[in-house]
Amino acid sequence: MVSINAPAVKRLSCCLLLGFTMVVSPLTASAADNFWQNxxxxxxxxxxxxxxxxxxxxxxxxxxxxxxxxxxxxxxxxxxxxxxxxxxxxxxxxxxxxxxxxxxxxxxxxxxxxxxxxxxxxxxxxxDYQISFLINKQNPKVNALGNKLADFDKEGITFAVMSGTAQDRAITAAIKQGKIMRLPGNDESRMALMARRADVLVDASDTNHLFALANPDWAAEVLPSPALAKxxxxxxxxxxxxxxxxxxxxxxxxxxxxxxxxxxxxxxxxxxxxxxx
Incomplete structure (x- = not known):
């Protein structure tokens, strides 16, 4: 019967493992380093x-x-x-x-x-994705407020937002003085702004950007500072x-x-x- 030397087996295992690593690692690294070349x-x-x-x-x-x-x-x-x-x-x-x-x-x-x-x-x-404000440029309550979030957060300013959305959560956490009007959908929130039942439409910046471009005569997009959900x-x-x-x-x-x-x-x-x- 051949006796097995435990330390020798351990050393052999380590050497085999090291050898396997030395063979495989360069191939893996090569594939990762040549993504565009491939x-x-x-x-x-x-x-x-x-x-x-x-x-x-x-x-x-x-x-x-x-x-x-x-x-x-x-x-x-x-x-x-x-x-x-x-x-x-x-x-x-x-x-x-x-x-x-x-x-x-x-x-x-x-x-x-x-x-x-x-x-x-x-x-x-x-x-950069973030939540933005859409305002009516002809509304004297908001047309000269700049982009500071604190300047919009005041009594008498109403924010329209689609209920239950990420925009709703973000504006709820940020606004302490203004009024938040929660509506069931984008169409309702936009109509609230257009009818001046709301002063600010709160939505994703890309969506508001689209709406502002479609209505250049009266709509303006504001990216509030500090940014919301950026x-x-x-x-x-x-x-x-x-x-x-x-x-x-x-x-x-x-x-x-x-x-x-x-x-x-x-x-x-x-x-x-x-x-x-």
Whole structure:
């Protein structure tokens, strides 16, 4: 019978484990470090697309995608990676899961949250989501208040908001002096502002931006300070993507934002969404 030396077995196990790690780790690191190179070799950048104006829109007749996230994905793929861009139909419930299961390479238009960051990586924000105010420029109660939240929070100012929403929760926590008018839907809250039963419409900034562009004669959007429920809206990538590869997308987005091109695409998408309505 051959005797087994326990310390020797332990040393052998450690060596085998170390050897396995040395073989596998470089391959794993290589795959993570070559995210864009792998896409370039395939020749296609797949963009997961869940529709919501003005982020991502799809023409029901032509099935063509527009919206400012679509424009960015198309421009990044064609002009930076030099590949074709394929938009893959998705829903907001499947964007993260589809990214994890390799159904697409980028997920478009996701708000940055800590819960999502446990599952996917994020680019720098393309735009900032936050709750904004919409006011009637002809209403003397609010037309000269600026953007300070404290200036709006006073007796005699009525805020219209859709009941039970994130906007409702945020404004309820922020307003102490003003009156909050909770209504069942967006149409009712907008009508309250238009009829001057309310002085301020509280809604997501992208939605208010669309409404303000559609009604330039009287509507103005205000981004309150301090910001309410502010989050970055970004591209999501697999968590395994290396920092170096993530920097490629981040540098691209930072430059496009600094030049004002993203704002131009946002306005174009908002106008297209209003025209479609």
């Amino acid at each position: 896409i370039q070799q395939k020749g296609v950048l797949r963009c997961g697309a869940a529709t919501a104006a003005p982020y991502v829109m799809r023409d029901p007749k032509t099935q063509q995608y527009s919206g400012y996230f679509s424009e960015l994905c198309r421009d990044f793929g064609q002009n930076v990676l030099k590949v074709k861009v394929q938009f893959v139909d998705a829903s907001w419930d499947t964007l993260v899961a589809g990214l994890q299961s390799d159904k697409w390479d980028l997920a478009m238009g996701l708000n940055q949250t800590p819960e999502r960051a446990l599952a996917v990586g994020f680019s720098v924000p393309v735009q 989050q970055g809206v970004s591209f999501a990538l697999p968590r395994s993507v290396s920092e170096a590869d993530r920097d490629v997308l981040n540098i691209y987005l930072t430059q496009r934002r600094a030049t004002g091109e993203i704002d131009q695409w946002v306005n174009k998408a908002s106008q297209e969404a209003n025209a479609a309505k």
